[in-house]
Amino acid sequence: MSLTDLFGSFLLLLAIPFFWGGSLGLLRFPDIYTRLHALTKADNLGLGLVVAGSILISKEWTVGVKLILIWLAVLTASTISCYLIANAARKRKINPWKIP
Amino acid sequence: MENSLNLAAVTFDGVLALVLLVLAWQLLRSPNLFKAIVLFISFGLMLSLAWVRLKAVDIALAEAAIGAGLTGALFLTALDRLQRNNQKAGDSLISQPGKVIAGISVLALTCILGWTVWTLPPFSNQMLALVSSNMPISGVENPVTAVLLNFRGYDTLLEIGVLLLAAVGVLAVTPSAVMVADSAPSPILILLLRLLLPFIILVSGYILWIGKYAPGGAFQAGAVLAAGGILLATAAVRFNLSASKALPLATGIGLLIFLLVALATMMLRGNYLQYPVAQAGTLILVIEAAATLSIAAVLVLLFVGLKSDADCPVPGEDSKNFIFEEENTIK
Amino acid sequence: MNYYLWPALFILISVVVGLVRILRGPTAADRMMAAQLFGTGGVAILLILAQAMQMPSLVDVALIYALLAAITMVVFVRCQWRSHENTGEMEDESH
Numbered sequence A: 001m002s003l004t005d006l007f008g009s010f011l012l013l014l015a016i017p018f019f020w021g022g023s024l025g026l027l028r029f030p031d032i033y034t035r036l037h038a039l040t041k042a043d044n045l046g047l048g049l050v051v052a053g054s055i056l057i058s059k060e061w062t063v064g065v066k067l068i069l070i071w072l073a074v075l076t077a078s079t080i081s082c083y084l085i086a087n088a089a090r091k092r093k094i095n096p097w098k099i100p
Numbered sequence B: 001m002e003n004s005l006n007l008a009a010v011t012f013d014g015v016l017a018l019v020l021l022v023l024a025w026q027l028l029r030s031p032n033l034f035k036a037i038v039l040f041i042s043f044g045l046m047l048s049l050a051w052v053r054l055k056a057v058d059i060a061l062a063e064a065a066i067g068a069g070l071t072g073a074l075f076l077t078a079l080d081r082l083q084r085n086n087q088k089a090g091d092s093l094i095s096q097p098g099k100v101i102a103g104i105s106v107l108a109l110t111c112i113l114g115w116t117v118w119t120l121p122p123f124s125n126q127m128l129a130l131v132s133s134n135m136p137i138s139g140v141e142n143p144v145t146a147v148l149l150n151f152r153g154y155d156t157l158l159e160i161g162v163l164l165l166a167a168v169g170v171l172a173v174t175p176s177a178v179m180v181a182d183s184a185p186s187p188i189l190i191l192l193l194r195l196l197l198p199f200i201i202l203v204s205g206y207i208l209w210i211g212k213y214a215p216g217g218a219f220q221a222g223a224v225l226a227a228g229g230i231l232l233a234t235a236a237v238r239f240n241l242s243a244s245k246a247l248p249l250a251t252g253i254g255l256l257i258f259l260l261v262a263l264a265t266m267m268l269r270g271n272y273l274q275y276p277v278a279q280a281g282t283l284i285l286v287i288e289a290a291a292t293l294s295i296a297a298v299l300v301l302l303f304v305g306l307k308s309d310a311d312c313p314v315p316g317e318d319s320k321n322f323i324f325e326e327e328n329t330i331k
Numbered sequence C: 001m002n003y004y005l006w007p008a009l010f011i012l013i014s015v016v017v018g019l020v021r022i023l024r025g026p027t028a029a030d031r032m033m034a035a036q037l038f039g040t041g042g043v044a045i046l047l048i049l050a051q052a053m054q055m056p057s058l059v060d061v062a063l064i065y066a067l068l069a070a071i072t073m074v075v076f077v078r079c080q081w082r083s084h085e086n087t088g089e090m091e092d093e094s095h
Helices: A003-028 A032-057 A061-091 B002-029 B033-053 B057-084 B096-118 B126-137 B143-151 B153-173 B187-210 B218-235 B246-269 B277-306 C002-024 C028-052 C058-079
Strands: none
Touching (some): A003 A032, A003 C002, A003 C028, A032 C002, A032 C028, A061 B187, A061 C028, A061 C058, B002 B033, B002 C002, B033 B057, B033 C002, B033 C028, B033 C058, B057 B218, B057 B277, B057 C058, B126 B143, B143 B153, B143 B277, B153 B246, B153 B277, B187 B218, B187 B277, B187 C058, B218 B277, C002 C028, C028 C058
8 A cells, every 4th residue: 555545544544533432422421512512523523534534545636626525515514503403402591511 | 364354344234234224123113203203314324325335326326315315304394294283193093903914914025025035046147238238329328327318218207207296296285385484594594505505506417417427317416406495495585386487397397308308209210218329418418407407396395395384483582492302201 | 445444334333323312312402413423424434435445436425415414404403493382292202
């Protein structure tokens, strides 16, 4: 494997703990706001690493542009839906979890 | 090294198959309809992955777009309408002996299907060879598109007709469906529209165009366009089904163009839907473009018809939001 | 090339772990967020599979995943907000 392939694979491997962290956060965090954090931040960062790794592994620039567009679309959708949920929760007067 | 490669593939496929089974079981047994819908969406996504592993990318595209995304959205609005009318899920209406009979019939059917699959003749390359040898006259380079739009174009014409019938059915039930948007929609949602809608249109056109060379085509492109239409419908635009002139036109245009092409070929060549070889590619593109519009219009029409006489208002402080209430235990 | 299936497998497992959140709830928003997890994880898995199976068209599938997940989320957030007096009737306690 060439050097770019190796580095790309390394980025892919680096993405795995982020996805695990996101899922774990979704399961273990106490209320909806914290779960939103876990879902949007960790998973999107993991996806960004996967995209970066894929760009390195596939050497064509057309695929690279598509990959970046995918990442931007997922980012946009995630952030906006996160806002919408959090806003609705706020309006519902769901209070953030406080340390007991 | 060979063993390590196979191990990864086998484990991946095994986990996928197991997840599919668990999802299907959970979704069928869940009395909570909303949970079932969310499980259904997840099931669609995983099924699409399974199609990818089976190297059927066109089907994976269609499953992800229509099976997971759009059907999920339609189910969500249907559930919402069900709950708005305060209809109960109801107890099981089947009596005990009925359940036994149903169970036995399902078991028998499963056995018959399993035996049929088991005794299928080994994989034969005949169809593959037939399609490959006829590819040069089909006008496209993607074998799936060639089969769908050229060799078995008649089936696709009827499928588009069926979609039109579904739209007519919805119109018959809710002829005056109106979907009213907020007078002051959330600016964040407008931002999402501004960012995603042009992109969606671009992606739809891209998928339509690339159907000639790679997995893609009219159905997938139409589904993406319909997603854009649904986004519009939930956020900003007022859809009035009875007064709209563009929507019925868009719904009908796919079938219309297909029929026109069919009639033209019949009159000119004597055979129904036999394209002249030189123009086959262009004709296929024209038919697919019309079909994309049509499919998108039908799906948006289905969505708006389901949502009719219901606004999607932003809830105030006093409204009870269903999604944030802890679900009640059994009374 | 099939070495790339290992990261895909691990991400698949992490996505499946999110399945528990769908099954347990307790609120509807939690379930929907877990479905969103399936979407993002699915995009990542598809991108890795595109390299592992040497099929660049899988990137298009990932594109569609991303867009449709966004749509489903928006439809849920905007159109599942109703005031129900009888929420208990449609639901059972989460298993």
